[in-house]
Amino acid sequence: MRLSGSGVRCVRGGREVFSGLDFAASAGEALAVTGPNGSGKTSLLRLIAGVLTSAGGSIGLEGGEQELTLAEQAHYLGHRDALKPALSVAENLLFWQEFLGGEACDIAESLTAVGLDHATHLPAAFLSAGQRRRLSIARLLAARRPIWLLDEPTNALDTSGQALFAALMTDHLARGGLIIAATHAPLGIAARELRIGISE
Amino acid sequence: MTALAALIRRDIKIALRVGGGALIGVLFFLTVVVLMPFAVGPDLALLTRLGPAILWLGALLASLLTLDRLFMADHEDGSLDLIVMSRTPLELTCAAKALAHWLAAGLPLILATPVLGLLLNLDATATSAVALTLLAGTPALTFTGMIGAALAVTLHRGGLLLAVLVLPLSIPVLIFGVAASQAAISGPLSFGTPFSILCALSLVSLVIGPFAAAASLRHGLD
Numbered sequence: 001m002r003l004s005g006s007g008v009r010c011v012r013g014g015r016e017v018f019s020g021l022d023f024a025a026s027a028g029e030a031l032a033v034t035g036p037n038g039s040g041k042t043s044l045l046r047l048i049a050g051v052l053t054s055a056g057g058s059i060g061l062e063g064g065e066q067e068l069t070l071a072e073q074a075h076y077l078g079h080r081d082a083l084k085p086a087l088s089v090a091e092n093l094l095f096w097q098e099f100l101g102g103e104a105c106d107i108a109e110s111l112t113a114v115g116l117d118h119a120t121h122l123p124a125a126f127l128s129a130g131q132r133r134r135l136s137i138a139r140l141l142a143a144r145r146p147i148w149l150l151d152e153p154t155n156a157l158d159t160s161g162q163a164l165f166a167a168l169m170t171d172h173l174a175r176g177g178l179i180i181a182a183t184h185a186p187l188g189i190a191a192r193e194l195r196i197g198i199s200e
Numbered sequence: 201m202t203a204l205a206a207l208i209r210r211d212i213k214i215a216l217r218v219g220g221g222a223l224i225g226v227l228f229f230l231t232v233v234v235l236m237p238f239a240v241g242p243d244l245a246l247l248t249r250l251g252p253a254i255l256w257l258g259a260l261l262a263s264l265l266t267l268d269r270l271f272m273a274d275h276e277d278g279s280l281d282l283i284v285m286s287r288t289p290l291e292l293t294c295a296a297k298a299l300a301h302w303l304a305a306g307l308p309l310i311l312a313t314p315v316l317g318l319l320l321n322l323d324a325t326a327t328s329a330v331a332l333t334l335l336a337g338t339p340a341l342t343f344t345g346m347i348g349a350a351l352a353v354t355l356h357r358g359g360l361l362l363a364v365l366v367l368p369l370s371i372p373v374l375i376f377g378v379a380a381s382q383a384a385i386s387g388p389l390s391f392g393t394p395f396s397i398l399c400a401l402s403l404v405s406l407v408i409g410p411f412a413a414a415a416s417l418r419h420g421l422d
Contacts, residue, residue, distance in 0.1 A: 080278025
């Protein structure tokens with residue numbers, strides 16, 4: 001499996017954010033997208049996820065499942081946690097598992113993996129920022145998808161949370177997964193760097 | 201199917217919990233209808249004549265009240281991105297969300313109608329006629345309203361814009377809803393004709409609404 005983009009151009013609000021961007025990542029590989037604020041890291045991830053449409057160039061996936069599009073094989077972990085405060089931790093996770101479909105993993109197991117097993121029945125409204133992030137990460141485990149698009153994934157995580165997440169990412173790569181992460185902080189795993197938004 | 205069932209279950213669950221919108225619509229409906237006799241005065245004949253129209257107006261405004269949150273809540277917390285990315289076609293997802301909204305916010309209005317009919321001096325036949333027309337007509341309100349909700353999704357305070365966009369579309373529903381109720385109560389027209397048109401309006405919006413909403417969501421996301 002190989003995810004690649006060539007000559008990708010992104011225009012936001014009439015302003016060109018980046019153009020002529022080439023990148024590639026193969027199965028088992030992590031790509032760390034770095035660059036100053038406003039250089040288009042989030043936009044790139046959202047382009048790959050298909051939530052934004054690119055102004056030029058192409059993004060393609062070779063060797064994935066034939067019947068599914070790129071977006072349907074990808075998890076997007078954005079700034080916003082996609083959690084409903086009125087639902088409990090387990091209900092939130094169960095909903096995403098059922099809605100996203102595909103190969104599923106046990107809810108309780110996923111929550112244990114991110115260290116939230118003690119808060120299963122707590123409404124998500126009472127979670128701290130770090131716990132919310134952990135719950136979003138549990139979503140990546142509860143429904144398996146080969147491509148992880150992560151936007152500042154370690155934000156709000158404490159040091160043990162970061163170590164835990166690094167282990168989960170290593171595990172995902174070992175299964176033949178693929179990670180593209182926009183980040184300022186080190187990810188804690190071996191990753192190739194893709195710098196964008198540097199002035200010529 | 202599992203995905204859609206999960207979405208409907210989730211939306212209904214959220215609507216019924218504290219801070220959800222299900223009860224707000226019914227309370228608003230109740231308020232409008234209860235205030236009306238005080239405004240019109242104690243003229244029983246007049247109340248009976250205005251009754252169906254008042255119930256329909258109340259239900260129309262109440263169903264618009266919570267509709268602006270249909271997509272906005274999901275947009276604000278990032279769920280909408282994941283919904284757009286999902287393996288379920290967005291049109292079906294939109295239809296499922298509208299169905300969940302109707303079950304949680306529209307159906308309680310119809311259940312409240314018999315009680316509120318008493319306050320407007322409507323007899324059993326008249327109340328059941330209004331309830332029946334509401335049952336046939338409120339899906340049209342929800343499914344056309346969904347188009348407005350999808351257009352206003354990225355706007356803060358889109359609620360008023362939604363009302364301005366959607367109210368013109370709901371005028372035919374209001375006309376034929378009230379006409380069918382009046383026909384059942386006092387004649388001389390037959391009940392069947394306006395009621396069939398009302399059902400047709402609902403069916404048309406059931407088909408067009410999800411496609412229009414999905415198209416506007418795809419373009420509106422940034």
